[in-house]
Amino acid sequence: NEKSNENQSLKSSVKLADVAGLEEVKEEIMEIADFIKHAEKYKKMGAKIPKGILLYGPPGTGKTLLASALAGETNTAFIVASGSEFMEKYVGVGAKRVRELFERAKEKAPCIIFIDEIDAIGAKRNEEGQSECNQTLNQLLTEMDGFKLEDEKIIVIIGATNRIDILDTALLRPGRFDKHIYIGNPNKIARKQILKVHTKNKPLSKEVSLEKIAVKTHGLSGAHISSIVNEAALLAVRNNREHITQLDFDNAIERVIAGLKMKNSTVS
Numbered sequence: 451n452e453k454s455n456e457n458q459s460l461k462s463s464v465k466l467a468d469v470a471g472l473e474e475v476k477e478e479i480m481e482i483a484d485f486i487k488h489a490e491k492y493k494k495m496g497a498k499i500p501k502g503i504l505l506y507g508p509p510g511t512g513k514t515l516l517a518s519a520l521a522g523e524t525n526t527a528f529i530v531a532s533g534s535e536f537m538e539k540y541v542g543v544g545a546k547r548v549r550e551l552f553e554r555a556k557e558k559a560p561c562i563i564f565i566d567e568i569d570a571i572g573a574k575r576n577e578e579g580q581s582e583c584n585q586t587l588n589q590l591l592t593e594m595d596g597f598k599l600e601d602e603k604i605i606v607i608i609g610a611t612n613r614i615d616i617l618d619t620a621l622l623r624p625g626r627f628d629k630h631i632y633i634g635n636p637n638k639i640a641r642k643q644i645l646k647v648h649t650k651n652k653p654l655s656k657e658v659s660l661e662k663i664a665v666k667t668h669g670l671s672g673a674h675i676s677s678i679v680n681e682a683a684l685l686a687v688r689n690n691r692e693h694i695t696q697l698d699f700d701n702a703i704e705r706v707i708a709g710l711k712m713k714n715s716t717v718s
């Protein structure tokens with residue numbers, strides 16, 4: 451459809467401070483941000499920065515958030531696409547969309563292209579069949595080879611996937627997605643930091659302990675924690691409370707975990 455073809459392009463207001471935990475990853479993102487902001491300095495030194503960055507790991511852990519923070523920190527356009535948008539049953543359509551994506555990026559440069567679910571385009575190519583997939587991936591490889599970061603127009607491509615293991619190795623080669631950063635589920639300290647970020651502008655009752663909530667949310671992602679906080683706020687409203695209480699959080703955790711169990715049981 452036309453809409454998915456027009457990958458969203460916007461200025462991002464997300465900052466690295468909105469991303470909780472992931473300290474080492476944020477440092478790497480800062481380095482890339484510095485390059486985007488002071489490209490001259492790097493050019494003079496002959497230093498290269500990765501053109502493509504692959505963020506991989508379980509869902510809901512902040513990959514999209516990080517990419518948008520890079521755009522926000524550098525005040526560059528943020529072009530968002532999803533790998534599944536490029537999969538079409540008609541041969542050539544996917545490749546054409548990839549071409550258009552890069553055309554847009556060149557117009558908007560400096561910019562960050564974010565391709566979520568890159569595995570939908572970038573799964574290992576095979577000899578027989580699937581020529582549409584192969585064409586789309588080949589087009590992506592061609593586009594990535596086609597511009598240099600030394601050019602005036604800086605385009606940084608960030609891909610995200612939960613399945614790095616199925617990606618075609620051609621995509622991971624130098625000059626393409628040559629920097630791979632693993633983003634895992636948050637540990638207790640990170641969960642507490644995520645809770646802090648997400649409760650920042652919410653009225654919390656005095657007895658609320660983010661520490662306790664962090665302990666109870668073991669194994670959950672940042673996305674789960676964000677929905678727990680929202681669920682707790684909704685419960686507080688429903689109960690006509692002025693503040694969100696620990697009980698609201700406990701009930702919200704139960705709901706989110708029950709929802710997950712239900713999802714898992716329908717999958718298996």
Ligand code: ATP
Pocket residue numbers: 468469470471472508509510511512513514515516566610611612644647671672673674676
């Ligand atoms: P997917 O693989 O499903 O696309 P993702 O890794 O891209 O997931 P995001 O879309 O970045 O996940 O995260 C979803 C939401 O979860 C974010 O918008 C944010 O509200 C919250 N979140 C996840 N990780 C963090 C984090 N480290 N700090 C703050 N919020 C987070």
